Amino acid sequence: MRSYGQYCGLAKALDVVGDRWSLLIVREMLTLGALRYTDLRDGLPGIATNLLADRLRELEQAGIVKREEAPPPVATTLFRLTPRGEALEPVLEALGRWAGPLMGALGARDAYRSHWLALPVRLYLTDRQPNRRPVTIQVRSGDQPMVIETVGGRALARPGTATKPDAVLTGTPDLVMGVLSGRLGLPAARARGLSFQGDYAAVRRLQPR
Amino acid sequence: MRSYGQYCGLAKALDVVGDRWSLLIVREMLTLGALRYTDLRDGLPGIATNLLADRLRELEQAGIVKREEAPPPVATTLFRLTPRGEALEPVLEALGRWAGPLMGALGARDAYRSHWLALPVRLYLTDRQPNRRPVTIQVRSGDQPMVIETVGGRALARPGTATKPDAVLTGTPDLVMGVLSGRLGLPAARARGLSFQGDYAAVRRLQPR
């Protein structure tokens, strides 16, 4: 990106992360940690491969991303956020929170990856009964199953399958997100196609903050 | 901006405010309130006028900016943030905070407008002795004089001149910002060309949070 050439913090920040795709690349690594080039590409549907390579170079130059050689037997390149890159979390949080009202029904052209659930779950959901036993919720939406677990008053989502989840949500991501956030009641979500099994109270322990 | 086409809050937010210049336009209105087209242009050195017109239209469409007809005798168009636009403040705050380390010495090609001081002062400075009488600091840097005043434990900056300021800072914006933030000591700033008169303790009451 060309510099704005303004002595202003906001402009300087945008000089570095204001390029198209840059913050979404940060999102991927903030969500999943160290990633291979191809994993990044899969998590960023729509990006041109040369742009991904360009951005990774620029972010590396800016000290936001570092490149690691994975040890054998994998022997591949891994991309990971530096501490400076991780420090962008409050920025993504603020933007994501502001975007709340924009997350309506899933559009016909909207791509979705299951792991995109992890960031909002971690940043915006709390466990309103942190002293009871942890809750496990299985989500089936998108390209892979996800598990949401509560730990220490917070909620975390990771790819995987739970053995005995308290609840299972299956359906499009807008319905799943709607129910998890409490924005959408269970009957309304079911009417729109969500499949729900288990204990709804387990879901209601999660609360936006 | 073309949509990323991703069902993810961050991507949806960037669909709306990720365009080049958009957040800087928001900065201007968040800092100064309702503004005329030409005032906006003056506060955004480097923007092409057609781009400013385009962005204002897009931001208006997105419900972030509204257009007002100023009453006579002014009879001009004013642009102002809607509540939805003002809700972007935490985003600018997070980005600005992250940019701290990027605000080194003023670059040869960096433009500067005095009122850019207002946002960092309001968002990052507190009065560490809120119960004492308010402090007034005059800043002379850039295109117009600015006054910083403490009120209710916070600091505010506005264009203008104080009659009897506790301190007066004159010099390049990097030195002024350095001294105000405490990042730069007074002797070091003076050695680099800052002119300081008055009570340094008044400045030291301001503290980054």
Added chain:
DNA sequence: CAGCATCCGCTTTGATACTG
């Protein structure tokens, strides 16, 4: 296959000139 680089058409941006 992972990790790019190159090429090409299209869109966006930037600089400047002009207008009601």
Added chain:
DNA sequence: CAGTATCAAAGCGGATGCTG
């Protein structure tokens, strides 16, 4: 004052090719 018009340059998206 508040834009529109025009045109060149840069950036982006998509396809494809190359290399270890």
